[in-house]
Amino acid sequence: MPITAPEYAEPRRTAPALPAPRGEISARLLTALRSGRAPDPVGAAADADGLGDDLHLALYVLYELHYQGFEALPEQLEWDPALLALRHTLEERFLAALRAGVPGVPDVRAALMGLLVEPTGHDPTSVTHFLQKQGEPWHLREYAALRSLYHLKEADPHCWVLPRLHGRAKAGMVAVLYDEFGAGRAEQVHARLFADLMADLGLETEYGRYVDAAPGEMLAVVNLMSLCGLRRALRGASVGHFAAVEVTSSPGSRRLAKALRRTGAGAAAVRFYEEHVEADAVHEQVVRREVIGGLLDQEPRLEEDVVFGIEAMVLLEDRLGATLLSRWHHHRSALRTPSA
Secondary structure, X not given: OOOOOXXXXXXXXXXXXXXXXXXXXXXXXXXXHHHOOOOOOOHHHHHOOOOOHHHHHHHHHHHHOOOOOXXXXXXXXXXXXXXXXXXXXXXXXXXXXXXXXXXXXXXXXXXXXXXXXXXXXXXXXXXXHHHHHOXXXXXXXXXXXXXXXXXXOOOHHHHOOHHHOOHHHHHHHHHHHXXXXXXXXXXXOHHHHHHHHHHHOOOOOOOOOOOOOXXXXXXXXXXXXXXXXXXXXXXXXXXXXXXXXXXXXXXXXXXXXXXXXXXXXXXXHHHHHHHHHHHHHHHHHHHHHHHHHHHHHHOHHHHHHHHHHHHHHHHHHHHHHHHHHHHHHOOOOOOOOOOO
């Protein structure tokens, strides 16, 4: 029997409004965008916290100019030299913080090994373990609202790497991305399936709806994908990040599907994660053997970058997980604006 999803409305049919600022950098940037002029020199950008809320909101806004844009902003701003210069400064602060925070294991095999080993019991540091065992409907709604910043454009950031790959690496990457985009069927595009999940949980599905509610840790998770995708020099890191996502997706999706069924969510909500359980188990093999294997056969010097992409993804997901669990264990909302 086919699953009946809620009435579908394309989340990206319109551009979102600009978010509210979170500090000096984002305030100056947003003021400049609203006024239609180049941003003033932002001295604070050069010394900004590379993992801070202010920097990551500014980066998120600058990256979104390459995706959906914002309401009433001219599309020409995507390549505005002053905005690109500001973005470069913020990216360098972000990269410095990431490189200082990752362990730097010696090779890809070692970097992936920890991701391939599932804990035998409950992992108290894992958000998906918490949601499977203890999660209440409001936890799952908050989790979906935050993840919508990525899943409503799922796989788009990783598409930037395609022109930078060739041979086995490109063929493997395209094969996986083909599934992410519904294997030619619009109703199966993963971003659409996530919009159906959101609607099933009673969330609004407009693209960018929950940016103001998202803590900086969530913005950083999404920004890392755009950073790696938009820099050719980080093509190895983009591949590593994508591999880490695929390796961890299947077991995490299984737990989330169980959590949704346990809390009485509808079929459309469960479907999104059930789709990822089987598909990403296959994708993980293709990414490890063909994409990473093909890339390093062609460019072995990129192994350090692939490791960096894997470790940076783990670092930021761990930070986000710690924030969510800290709030939820104290029966507090993880959203900056709980009313959202």
